[in-house]
Structure formats: C-alpha cells, structure tokens
Amino acid sequence: MENRKQIVAGNWKMHKTYDEGMALVNEIISKTHEGNVQVVLGVPFIHLKGAADLTANIPYISLASQNCHEKESGAYTGEVSADMLLSVGAEYVILGHSERREHFKESNEVLSKKAEHAISKGLLPIFCCGESLRIRKASIHVDFVANQLIEGLFHLNKEAFAKVVIAYEPVWAIGTGETATPEQAQTMHQDIRKLIEKKYGGQTAQNTTILYGGSVKPDNARDLFSQTDVDGALVGGASLNADDFVAIINSF
Numbered sequence: 077m078e079n080r081k082q083i084v085a086g087n088w089k090m091h092k093t094y095d096e097g098m099a100l101v102n103e104i105i106s107k108t109h110e111g112n113v114q115v116v117l118g119v120p121f122i123h124l125k126g127a128a129d130l131t132a133n134i135p136y137i138s139l140a141s142q143n144c145h146e147k148e149s150g151a152y153t154g155e156v157s158a159d160m161l162l163s164v165g166a167e168y169v170i171l172g173h174s175e176r177r178e179h180f181k182e183s184n185e186v187l188s189k190k191a192e193h194a195i196s197k198g199l200l201p202i203f204c205c206g207e208s209l210r211i212r213k214a215s216i217h218v219d220f221v222a223n224q225l226i227e228g229l230f231h232l233n234k235e236a237f238a239k240v241v242i243a244y245e246p247v248w249a250i251g252t253g254e255t256a257t258p259e260q261a262q263t264m265h266q267d268i269r270k271l272i273e274k275k276y277g278g279q280t281a282q283n284t285t286i287l288y289g290g291s292v293k294p295d296n297a298r299d300l301f302s303q304t305d306v307d308g309a310l311v312g313g314a315s316l317n318a319d320d321f322v323a324i325i326n327s328f
C-alpha cells in the first residue's frame with residue numbers, strides 16, 4: 077500500500093515585493109487549516125525568512141526556494157547555497173523548472189549535481205520534468221521525460237531518491253491556460269512511476285509523490301487530483317491569489 081504525501085505547492089516565480097509576499101502568506105494561513113495536504117510555498121529567496129517566521133507554528137505549511145547552487149559555498153556571485161536556504165527555513169527546493177532549463181540553460185547534468193547536493197544537506201527537491209509542444213507532437217514525450225529523470229535523478233541511491241518529489245510539468249501547459257487533460261496527466265504519471273519502479277523497486281515507486289503542473293486552477297484541480305497517480309500540484313499563476321490557491325488545496 078502506498079504511503080505518499082499529497083502536496084500542493086505554489087511557485088511564486090519572480091512575483092511580489094516583500095510586503096506583498098508577507099500579506100499573501102498571512103492570507104493563506106488565515107484561509108487554510110490542517111488536513112491531508114502538505115502546502116508548500118515556493119517563494120523568492122528574500123521572502124524565505126519572513127515567511128518562515130509567519131508559518132513557524134503551522135506544520136502543514138512548508139517553504140521552498142526556487143533554485144539552489146550545487147556547490148557548498150565559494151566564489152559564485154549571485155548564487156545561493158543549500159546551507160543558506162536551510163538557515164532561513166526552506167525545507168524544499170524546486171529544481172529544474174522549465175524556466176530555469178530554458179532561460180538559464182540548466183542541463184540534466186547540472187541538475188543531477190544540484191539534486192545530489194540539496195539532498196546531502198537535507199533539502200527536499202521538487203524536481204521538475206516535462207516536454208515542449210514540439211516533443212509532444214512528435215510523440216516522443218515519454219522517452220524525453222524518462223531521459224530527464226534518468227540523467228537528473230537516477231544516479232541517486234535509493235535512500236536519497238526517497239527524498240525527491242517529482243513535478244511533471246508539460247511546458248506547453250505552463251502559464252498558457254492550457255492544461256493537460258486528467259487522462260494525459262495520469263498516463264504520464266503512471267509511466268513515471270513505472271520507470272521509478274524499474275530502477276528503485278515497487279515500494280519506492282508507490283511512495284514517490286508525483287505532482288502535476290501546468291495551468292492548474294480551481295476549476296480543473298479536482299479532476300486532476302482524482303487521478304490515481306496524481307498526488308498534488310505545482311501551481312504557478314493561481315498560487316499568487318490566496319482564494320484560488322486555497323480552492324486548489326481544498327480540491328483534494
């Protein structure tokens with residue numbers, strides 16, 4: 077029997093000033109309560125400490141950063157380390173978001189190092205994968221996503237891999253208002269789980285949380301969450317509005 081966490085994670089990207097961010101955290105706190113879902117707020121780096129103070133006594137809300145460097149420390153101007161993130165309350169780190177892959181040229185190779193380093197420090201990766209429209213139209217999306225996971229994560233041993241949350245985010249559905257159908261999401265999530273089973277065994281596969289991301293909104297969340305292998309969502313746009321985000325959380 078599976079024993080996996082259900083998670084609704086927000087990815088704020090590069091939105092909200094500090095004060096606006098704290099107001100949003102407070103609003104989310106006031107409109108949610110403890111349930112079966114872990115809520116993760118993927119806030120900008122500078123919001124982490126303030127958000128951690130506000131959520132310190134709220135066990136069902138965790139914080140994520142949106143990136144982290146693969147090295148311990150050093151002369152890497154502008155970068156942020158896992159230790160720094162942990163010191164201001166991050167528990168998760170979003171890695172390999174398609175925007176980081178596209179705009180910052182993050183490869184599977186560098187992501188494999190980031191994942192390994194984050195886990196070694198105790199940060200839990202939310203590892204993003206997903207295909208572009210071109211890849212989907214060519215019907216090679218299953219192999220493409222498998223390759224992202226094999227190159228990005230499958231060097232991890234079983235114990236380390238157990239710390240990973242996977243987010244399947246078809247690039248054509250991110251910020252476009254176009255969502256994968258519940259069936260498309262389920263099919264890919266099932267394929268991902270089978271791939272994990274082949275590498276790490278059935279128990280690990282059943283315990284791995286696999287989130288869907290790509291224009292999740294209050295009106296489509298319930299159908300997506302009703303799929304057997306969809307364990308929650310990584311939410312971009314709708315996570316910036318407390319009512320929409322809370323409605324998605326309540327869709328479980």
Ligand code: PEP
Binds near residue numbers: 252291
């Ligand atoms: C995302 O940024 O991870 C995302 C899924 O964005 P949106 O929900 O806006 O499509």
